[in-house]
Amino acid sequence: MPEISRFLGIIIFMYFDEHNPPHFHVKYNEFAAVVNIRTLNISDGHLPAKVRGLVEEWAEIHRDELLEMWETKEFHKIQPLV
Numbered sequence: 881m882p883e884i885s886r887f888l889g890i891i892i893f894m895y896f897d898e899h900n901p902p903h904f905h906v907k908y909n910e911f912a913a914v915v916n917i918r919t920l921n922i923s924d925g926h927l928p929a930k931v932r933g934l935v936e937e938w939a940e941i942h943r944d945e946l947l948e949m950w951e952t953k954e955f956h957k958i959q960p961l962v
Contacts, residue, residue, distance in 0.1 A: 881896075884904065884946075884957065885938065888960075890934060891907045891908070892905070904917060913926060
């Protein structure tokens with residue numbers, strides 16, 4: 881489970897052998913969620929509204945890079961939201 885980014889207590893990661901649609905996982909304190917890369921909708925779990933907004937902002941900036949990582953499985957760190 882490669883960690884893709886970490887900021888403000890939010891941890892974002894992807895698993896190597898995952899099912900479609902393209903998505904990433906988010907952990908924040910006791911919360912966890914799965915976020916669709918294309919729609920940025922949460923498909924599983926829950927995040928506080930403020931955290932969800934930060935994750936959506938970060939994912940919008942890096943959507944193309946996230947989709948490329950999903951397709952190639954060549955994971956690397958992505959700049960955090962600052």
